[in-house]
Amino acid sequence: MFCPARALLNMTASTFLKGIEGKNIHINIAKMKNTLLLFVLLPFFLIAEEGMYPLSEIHKLNLKAKGFKVTAKDIYNPNGISLVDASVNVGGCSASFISAEGLIITNHHCVFGAVQQASTVQNDYVTNGFIAQSREQEIPAKGLTARIIDSYRDVSAEVLAGISDTTDPVERTKIIEKNSKTLVAAAEKLQNGVSANVAEMFAGKTYVLFINRTIKDIRLVYVPPRSVGEFGGEDDNWVWPRHTGDFSFIRAYVGPDGNPAEYSVSNKPFTPKNHFVVNPNGVDENDLVFILGYPGRTYRHQTSYYLEFERDIRLPFVQKRNAWMIAQMEAAGKNDPAVALALTARIKSLANVEKNYRGKMKGLANLPIVQNKQKEEEALTAFINASPERAKKYGDVLAGIRSVYDELRSDAQRANVLTNIIGSSSLLSIGNTLIKLAEERQKPDAERGSPYMEKNLNALKVSFLASLRSLNLGIDKLFLSEILNDAVKLPPDQTIGSASSVKDPQKFVDSLFAKTKLSDAGFIEQVFTMTPEQLKEANDPLIEFARALSPEIEMQNVLNRKRNGELNRLSGKLVDVKQEWKKTEFIPDANSTLRMTYGHIRGYQPADATYYSPITTLKGVIEKTSDRPEYNTPQKIRELAAKKDYGRYKHKKLNDVPVAILYDMDTTGGNSGSPVLNAKGELIGVNFDRTFEATINDFAWDESYSRSIAVDIRYVLWNVEKVGEAGFLLKEMGIK
Numbered sequence: 001m002f003c004p005a006r007a008l009l010n011m012t013a014s015t016f017l018k019g020i021e022g023k024n025i026h027i028n029i030a031k032m033k034n035t036l037l038l039f040v041l042l043p044f045f046l047i048a049e050e051g052m053y054p055l056s057e058i059h060k061l062n063l064k065a066k067g068f069k070v071t072a073k074d075i076y077n078p079n080g081i082s083l084v085d086a087s088v089n090v091g092g093c094s095a096s097f098i099s100a101e102g103l104i105i106t107n108h109h110c111v112f113g114a115v116q117q118a119s120t121v122q123n124d125y126v127t128n129g130f131i132a133q134s135r136e137q138e139i140p141a142k143g144l145t146a147r148i149i150d151s152y153r154d155v156s157a158e159v160l161a162g163i164s165d166t167t168d169p170v171e172r173t174k175i176i177e178k179n180s181k182t183l184v185a186a187a188e189k190l191q192n193g194v195s196a197n198v199a200e201m202f203a204g205k206t207y208v209l210f211i212n213r214t215i216k217d218i219r220l221v222y223v224p225p226r227s228v229g230e231f232g233g234e235d236d237n238w239v240w241p242r243h244t245g246d247f248s249f250i251r252a253y254v255g256p257d258g259n260p261a262e263y264s265v266s267n268k269p270f271t272p273k274n275h276f277v278v279n280p281n282g283v284d285e286n287d288l289v290f291i292l293g294y295p296g297r298t299y300r301h302q303t304s305y306y307l308e309f310e311r312d313i314r315l316p317f318v319q320k321r322n323a324w325m326i327a328q329m330e331a332a333g334k335n336d337p338a339v340a341l342a343l344t345a346r347i348k349s350l351a352n353v354e355k356n357y358r359g360k361m362k363g364l365a366n367l368p369i370v371q372n373k374q375k376e377e378e379a380l381t382a383f384i385n386a387s388p389e390r391a392k393k394y395g396d397v398l399a400g401i402r403s404v405y406d407e408l409r410s411d412a413q414r415a416n417v418l419t420n421i422i423g424s425s426s427l428l429s430i431g432n433t434l435i436k437l438a439e440e441r442q443k444p445d446a447e448r449g450s451p452y453m454e455k456n457l458n459a460l461k462v463s464f465l466a467s468l469r470s471l472n473l474g475i476d477k478l479f480l481s482e483i484l485n486d487a488v489k490l491p492p493d494q495t496i497g498s499a500s501s502v503k504d505p506q507k508f509v510d511s512l513f514a515k516t517k518l519s520d521a522g523f524i525e526q527v528f529t530m531t532p533e534q535l536k537e538a539n540d541p542l543i544e545f546a547r548a549l550s551p552e553i554e555m556q557n558v559l560n561r562k563r564n565g566e567l568n569r570l571s572g573k574l575v576d577v578k579q580e581w582k583k584t585e586f587i588p589d590a591n592s593t594l595r596m597t598y599g600h601i602r603g604y605q606p607a608d609a610t611y612y613s614p615i616t617t618l619k620g621v622i623e624k625t626s627d628r629p630e631y632n633t634p635q636k637i638r639e640l641a642a643k644k645d646y647g648r649y650k651h652k653k654l655n656d657v658p659v660a661i662l663y664d665m666d667t668t669g670g671n672s673g674s675p676v677l678n679a680k681g682e683l684i685g686v687n688f689d690r691t692f693e694a695t696i697n698d699f700a701w702d703e704s705y706s707r708s709i710a711v712d713i714r715y716v717l718w719n720v721e722k723v724g725e726a727g728f729l730l731k732e733m734g735i736k
């Protein structure tokens with residue numbers, strides 16, 4: 001399932017801006033005192049390090065000295081079975097196999113869309129939760145797939161073949177795209193049933209080809225009620241102390257021959273190469289923990305120009321727009337439960353980004369992150385200029401990057417409209433994709449864009465039908481009118497022909513929607529067989545509006561490709577000169593590939609005179625419980641808590657069931673659902689969030705504020721055993 005929350009979080013105005021991550025620890029002066037104190041009090045191996053290590057780097061770490069009880073080979077062994085084989089990517093989230101019969105644990109928020117799709121007002125699994133009492137009762141998790149890594153290799157030379165320092169920037173982007181596509185097609189042809197992707201590790205420098213297997217039949221097994229899985233709602237999102245039971249169980253199924261297959265009753269549970277041991281005893285403060293997961297994107301080694309663009313333009317724009325859209329959707333659903341249910345996943349994903357961006361904006365305003373970066377760039381410039389040879393080779397790098405950002409600033413308002421107008425309305429974006437589909441279907445299959453290849457057409461249809469199911473026409477119209485209002489207000493030298501000339505956006509949108517057939521699934525089905533000419537003859541007003549917008553959107557795309565190509569060239573050189581300067585290798589920024597990070601269960605000081613300890617308990621759930629839907633703890637949990645019925649899950653010192661744990665590992669979006677493992681590699685929690693102060697760590701990591709949050713395995717198991725009474729799942733996980 002497409003995880004909208006994550007996808008949005010990982011999107012930038014220029015998704016083409018890729019970053020590199022350094023190993024240098026940014027010391028935040030305001031918090032330096034705490035950091036120094038930590039250095040004094042803790043043995044050196046208890047000090048956390050920045051780093052989302054690719055599998056290829058793990059063997060360089062001295063794990064034993066850091067307190068690990070497993071070796072690098074136990075974690076990753078391409079020639080045998082290792083912990084990595086128990087790790088899986090579910091719809092953009094991380095997840096873990098925890099039984100030999102394909103049982104997977106991930107976050108409630110990662111399966112939320114699928115639960116919403118399986119729900120009706122009468123059978124509302126979102127509100128009430130869902131427990132399959134037998135395999136037969138497990139229901140399809142529509143849209144969710146599970147991706148497992150088969151193998152990977154460095155393909156930098158192949159991806160960059162045909163490129164030189166003087167290649168035209170647009171051409172450069174095209175060559176990289178084309179070479180990557182060829183590699184993917186060749187790998188997929190070579191091995192039946194695999195899917196491949198090329199991941200950019202360092203922009204313009206290093207690329208890795210991943211060969212994956214994708215399991216298509218995923219079913220819901222155990223989903224707690226929303227009042228547990230999303231306890232605290234938006235109020236508590238990105239916040240510590242936290243009391244959210246953000247976990248769910250799903251199961252992977254394959255065809256009778258063991259190969260991935262579409263849903264069928266004759267499918268059987270998948271047997272993974274390996275699965276994690278679940279340790280019901282959990283961990284304690286200061287214990288070593290590590291994570292294997294798929295962090296989405298970080299921007300640690302981007303320049304100060306990038307950070308300023310984020311601070312001044314992109315973050316405030318998206319934050320404001322999301323806040324407005326949320327308010328409109330909440331108003332639309334206020335007196336209509338069916339509308340509220342249909343809009344709930346979208347509101348949740350927009351709100352998630354909105355608050356994350358507020359956190360980042362606060363961080364950029366209060367911490368000297370941009371200033372530190374500027375100082376680093378000054379020193380780097382001095383290093384470059386100190387040698388005529390270096391000056392010749394690298395003298396244009398920072399100035400070149402700066403001029404790309406100057407360009408981005410100059411037309412940012414217009415670019416924002418062009419980037420967002422199609423996506424503002426679900427129907428308009430279906431219409432736009434249908435135009436492309438008709439055109440692409442004229443080409444041989446291998447030459448089509450990936451979504452339009454025969455093997456992917458069904459998935460495309462399914463995604464359209466899912467959009468129609470959650471479509472709210474009033475909202476769809478409102479959002480399109482609003483962006484047209486922005487288009488109308490663009491400065492005279494930045495207008496967009498087909499959009500800025502609209503006289504009355506609302507009337508115009510009403511007229512488009514009055515005649516379009518795009519909300520009719522039957523019509524969409526027909527379009528899947530139409531030629532471009534037939535589609536034109538159908539003369540659907542929304543499709544035709546999308547068509548009218550396309551030349552300027554395409555021009556913007558060409559401009560983006562040019563800027564991207566230029567940044568790609570310069571970023572590669574930036575890494576080279578920085579490595580020469582710092583005499584060290586860098587760890588690449590997160591890019592949705594499998595990474596390991598480690599750290600310790602640890603509290604922090606978010607503000608003056610405030611200290612947060614790192615383990616919350618059931619007591620806190622009850623303290624927060626109220627009549628507000630977000631805090632309306634199920635009666636059964638209240639009763640069990642009142643009786644202190646903790647079973648085996650009691651934390652001795654805290655004398656209560658631990659609910660959430662806090663640690664100083666290096667995580668980001670996409671790490672949602674990651675297994676949190678103890679020193680022996682046993683699963684003791686499921687990562688699901690960061691603190692408000694930590695949202696800035698996508699730009700700069702610091703031990704003093706970087707904290708991530710997991711649901712403690714003891715709360716998960718206590719829920720399964722005592723609340724859901726699903727002891728059979730504990731048995732399947734091998735817990736006696």
Ligand code: GLU
Pocket residue numbers: 005006009109352667668669670671672688689690708
């Ligand atoms: N809660 C986060 C999200 O929904 C995921 C983890 C993170 O970003 O730290 O995107």
